Amino acid sequence: MLLVTLWGLVLLSVFHWQADIFPYQHFFQVILAIIILLLAYKTVQRTARVQPFVIAFNQQGQVNYLDRETPEQWQLTDKSRLTNWLLWIQLASPIDPRQRHWLLIFKDQVNVQDYRRLCRAILYQQQTKDP
Structure with missing residues (x-):
């Protein structure tokens, strides 16, 4: 709209x-x-035509697409950012780190618990960044 x-x-x-x-x-x-x-x-x-997607991730930032025929695994990077209403998530391929893409997730697209989980995963990646 x-x-x-x-x-x-x-x-x-x-x-x-x-x-x-x-x-x-x-x-x-x-x-x-x-x-x-x-x-x-x-x-x-x-x-x-854009179809919603289903992902699973763990606290270390490993992301799997569950709705694809061939499962793809990605890694959340420290370049991801969060706000009160939007998450900018950058994913990198563990096979080829140069291959990256962004996900934009608005707060109202997921439930409150999942939004908080994603925020914690982003903060974890930012804090464990190698200097």
């Missing part, structure tokens, strides 16, 4: 320009509005 609202604000801002600033302004605004609508449609369709 937030995504649709943001795209709506972008679209409305196109028609909030001062009138007759340059020749063919209305034509340009219509073309720009069509482009914005196409981008918004594509973005909404892409986010609708």
